[in-house]
Amino acid sequence: MATAVVPQQRTNYLNAEHGVKSWLLTTDHKRIAILYMFVVTFFFFIGGIYALLIRLELLTPAGDLVQADTYNRLFSGHGIVMVFFFLIPVVPAILGNFLVPIMIGAKDLAFPRINLLSWYLYVIAGGLMLHVILTGGVDTGWTFYTPYSTAFASPKVVEAGMAAFINGFSSIFTGLNFIVTVHRMRAPGMTWSRLPLFIWANYATSLIMVLGTPVIAITLVLLVLERVFRLGIFDPKLGGDPLLFQHLFWFYSHPAVYIMILPSMGVISELIACFSRKRIFGFQFVALSSVAIAVLGFLVWAHHMFVAGMSVYAALIFSFLTFFIGVPSAIKVFNWTATMYKGSVTYETPMLYAFGFIGLFTIGGLTGLFLATLGVDIHVTDTYFVVAHFHYVMVGGVVMAYLGGLHFWWPKITGRMYPEGMGKLAALIGFIGFNLTFFPQFILGYVGMPRRYYQYPPEFQMLNVLSTAGATILGVGYLFPMVYMLWSLRYGEIAPDNPWNAAGLEWKTTSPPPTFNFHEDPIVDFEAYNYDELKDIPDER
Amino acid sequence: MSDSHVAVAEPAHRELRHHFVDMEQQANTASLGMWLFLVTEIMFFGGMFCAYLIYRLKYFNDFAAASQSIDVRWGALNTAVLLVSSFTMAMAVRCAQLGKQKLLVVFLLFTMLFGATFLGVKAKEYYDKYEEHHIPGLNFNFDGKLLGHPDYPVNQRHTEMFFSIYFAMTGMHALHMIIGLGLMAYLIIASIQGKFDTRYYTPVENIGLYWHFVDVVWIYLFPLLYLISRK
């Protein structure tokens, strides 16, 4: 395998072909992952701008920055963009697309052209959403509740619904691709029990994508039909039940949050194993807990509807079921912790993000139990308590894991190292900013500040100011990595094949990998996380 | 060590794609992909079945009255037509498996014919509803009665709800049929071009699965929409 003196000049997936067409018509899963990185990051910015405007308005108790209607559009836009266009695809479509085939020893995903189609569907949906945003937006909340959305809100609801619908199919095809790939494309010797936990996590996520997303697809179709053709399925005037919409909506949207967190948990497993230099404790439990979360996630959706007018007996059932879902999540946290015990722990940037995740996800998850408890929920539902809860798990969880994974696999994806000192600094800034933003919101919610309100009693101002200050710091914590990572593309240290001396097939190929992932077809004759075998291999730097 | 593949020693088929080891892996992959897609379709239609279920339980008598106003003969005919088309589709796949190119095209054409017949009948049924003012939101007016209970006060809004669901479900089903017809056309053209042989007929097989699925949806739609109560 004699190659040129300067490693960069080796042929890899980045320089194998040139030109816009070779990117826009690519079927290489790694290039598609990069394409996703661009567009998903773009929408993260858009969602972030919305967040900035929201927090600016909430600096003062009076509604003085924007009008009430505008504020409604701000939190709706923030929710729709962040949920559908950032959180759902961020880990699966970027890290998942890049890594899944390589980790199992395959040359590509099962359906490379459908993978490209997924990206185009995302882009079309994104374009539509951008148009909605630029022409006034919707004010229904990202939840589109009827009958407001079908009978009273602006006609933009139809377009926004269509954008979410198209985006849903992007998600469905990605999930379908992953499931088939894991079943059919594993390298010889790659048994299910040797699969890295990131694969297990993405597999479980894909189950949710395939089973849940179609339900919100049909719900949005019915919403649009009702709006355009006055069909009246959710319309009380026809004897329709607005709660039917909510049931159908949350049947997907609750499992959707597990689409967001499961791949993130997969990332954390990889990071903890590598930076403890130890096999994940309780590998089988962690693997199966991903599947358990995927299944249990479908049993709990109506806990979003406790005060909506649902039958109290159903509320009891859903509350009871909701408690169970904490168990597999807790199993993961315990196992990660046990992995670190007597491991050889180091504190590189990815590990800092992993620590952040464990702490913040645990807080977020525990507060979910408060919300699952009917009596407490009556008090804190639709307040900032809920807002804090889901931001802890989605931002403190998903975004931390994404950033950790991005840093970890950056050398593999780009062939460059990011600057480690800056990485650590950014992680710290992000952690501080995050807690300052969202911890006060738990208190605000508990003392009664409702969510989705643009004004509040003056006694809540202090906490709101703290939150906004935190948001600014958090913003820096996100902008900073974007800057130094871009910088690293040109000036970063050239990465060796395995800078972390990590286990896993992806580290056995070059950084960046060739187009077909491996120079020789891999045969797997080792268990996952074989860190005991990797101990003595010197760092290739 | 289940389904990992080592290459089969034979010349690569012209349709073998680069990331697969052999045609068998490729065929099994495509098949699993189509089954998973059908799962998404089950959940997609499932949402509408859920809406139907809730309102049927809530407004049974009004739904029954509305159901009685759609012509069961057309519904039954359409059911028969689709079942026969499933038969011809299964025969088409069989021909593909045996490499019988001409017969394959014949059965695909028949499948397409029956599919088109289904849509024609549906169009007629929709037109009848239009004439009777049973289309929601379009001067809806229901003046039918409940069989066996002529004094029952049929609720206009609830019968309109039935028709909303009727049009949503049969409309979505018809859309899938139209897409199916397009897929048939593609298969016919590809067959004539000699694209399929005994080692490669994956599109015929998988589009066949799709077609059968659309048939199965109708197998449930017929009794649920047309036969709520016919006594």
Add this chain to the structure above:
Amino acid sequence: MSEQEHHIVPVWLYLLIGSTLLFFTWVTYAVSKIDLGAFNTVVALCIASFKATLVVLIFMHVKYTSEKLTKAVIISALFFLGLLLTLSLADFGTRNWL
């Protein structure tokens, strides 16, 4: 391992299944004219499920595949659909209980 590649279903079986499906369509219609009360729905859905099963097993070759995954996929889909329907009913069906 291999899907439906090697098993060719005989024509007579396809014809038999096709005729059975048509016959039971007629049965569905005929039974609907008899008053069985709430049982009418049960019968209609049972017949429909029987017909669907025939289509899936024979026309879609599920009976002949050695691939257990296919059956697992179908059953999972039906399970989750069942969840949607039953848990929604848990709400709508119990609203009036208080």
